[in-house]
Amino acid sequence: MEQTTNTIEIEDLRLAYGVKEVLHGVTLNIHRNEIFSIIGPAKSGKTSFLRCLNRTIDFISQATVSGTIRVDGEDILRLKDIYHLRRKIGMVAPLPVGLPLSIFDNVAFAPRCAGLTQKTDLAEIVERCLKQAALWDEVKDRLNTLGTALSGGQQQRLTIARALSHQPEILCLDEFSIAIDPVTTMRIEDVLKELRKEITIILVTNLTQQARRLADRTMFLLNGDCIEIDRTEIIFSDTPGNRKTYEYVNGIFG
Amino acid sequence: MADAIDPATRFAKTDFVIRKERIQAISKALFLIMVVIMIIPLLSIIAYLVYHAMPSLNWEFLIEAPKKGMSEGGIWPAFVGTLYLVVISLAIAAPIGVFAAIYLNEYAKENWFNRIIHLAVINLAGVPSIVHALFGLGAFVYAAQFGYSIISASLTLAIMTLPVIIASTREALASVPASFREACWNVGATRWQTIRAIVLPNSISGILTGIILQVSRAAGETAPIMFTGAVFYKAVARGELFPYYLNEQCMALSMHLYTISTQVPNVKESIPYATAVVLLCSVLVVNASAIALRVWLRNHKKW
Secondary structure (H helix, E strand, C coil): CCCCEEEEEEEEEEEEEEEEEEEEEEEEEEEECCCCEECCCCCCCCCHHHHHHHHHHCCCCCCEEEEEEECCCCEEEHHCCHHHHHHHHECCCCCCCCCCCCCCCHHHHHHHHHCCCCHHHHHHHHHHHHHCCHHHHHHCCCCCCEEHCHHHHHHHHHHHHHHHHCCCCCCEEEECCCCCHHHHHHHHHHHHHHHCCCCEEEECCHHHHHHHHHHCCCEECCCCEEEEEEEHHHHCCCCCCCCHHHHHHHCCCC | CCCCCCCCCCCCCCCHHHHHHHHHHHHHHHHHHHHHHHHHHHHHHHHHHHHHHHHCCCCCHCCEEECCCEEEEHHHHHHHHHHHHHHHHHHHHHHHHHHHHHHHHHHHHCCCCHHHHHHHHHHHHHCCCHHHHHHHHHHHHHHHHCCCCCHHHHHHHHHHHHHHHHHHHHHHHHCCCHHHHHHHHHCCCCHHHHHHHCCCCCHHHHHHHHHHHHHHHHHHHHHHHHHHHCCCCCCCCCCCCCCCCCCCCCCCCHHHHHHHCCCCCCCCCCHHHHHHHHHHEEEEEEEEHHHHHHHHHHCCCCC
């Protein structure tokens, strides 16, 4: 934590679906180049939180967001160019989504949407991202085959490659390991440790041990309330700031 | 300790299993009988029609104009007229229907206004064709002053097929998993980029099938065109490809069949049957091509 500039500053973030409030005023900062993990039982608002970050919450009718989210000082809830924002934030969903396109097009999709058409530039991006996602060696000879034909673990790495293809400064992973085997999970975790040098990573996970292995800091979210944010060692120590945190990470409830 | 299981009876069928298997066999037989019951009238209709139509079924019948007050000759003017009506009405209805469906399914937010539109579309699809006919008569023939013409009849058919095209297109669009769209939005694609790259290529088979199936509906309906643009008789040369202007009335197969079966005296017996066979075959050919297209596109489906 030698350098603690904030890349994301969130103040009193509230989110409601209709009349049901699911985030009750969350305030936190996320530092540049850290791995920040969010843990908490189901329905505590982890995924909704990520949806607010890249404004895909806009697609859910009846969702109302209040508070402020600043990414690099910019208030993104009042931002006009949300496409630029979404390119700045890579997002990986829980279940792998290979788009029904070739492997090459899967990764080249985002740059193309941003207006890049040069074949050589695209090939360069595809190679770099697939290498970063530890998938290149397995697919380099069949880039023109369908991304949907890959195995689950490969598709999840393809999804990560796609999330990296628009050169995000922040990468959000939403329970990326629930559909893949432990070996692939460990490979991706190694990838994340590598990526951490360049970008900020927000890791939502149900596996508390995964947060413990990877995260610099951890937030414990419970039913839309931020219970505790602290360095991961402290969250997982015998004396975290809140008793509920201790109970959750030790499997006493949740 | 549990009782030792006799290896000889361990996998023997219990009464429960035997009863289950019997019910399974009976239900299978019952459903098969229903299929047979369904097929018999269909096949006998076709056999009956073809048998009676035999004396007239030849190439000449198709491309010849009717003769002697429509009691002899062929059906060419009606055949071409139906072709005109179907092509023009679908050229109008298909783009409007598909684009409207894209808006409703991909862009529209869920609110009371769009829910009413959705409800209206569903209900319009169930409106009887005679009601569409009266609407077409009032709106296109009189109000818009297109008169009794191909254009009025085509517009009426278009109005009739539009809700079904919208409904089937929406269904095809909705069959594309939402996770694909979200994945695209997550990487900064606009809605249109998502639709163009992912949604349309993966729903096009369903969209086209929905449109093509409306061909048979447009070709078969009599009421909407009878009030708006189909005519009893029109002199057309044998095999002429473009006999009609759009502001003229035309003959149509469904209307022609109605006329010669009920209005014209002393029609050669096989002619109405042959007309029906031609109408049926055109519809079958179009539907078969829709199925072929769907199979072909489904084999290219990517997930």
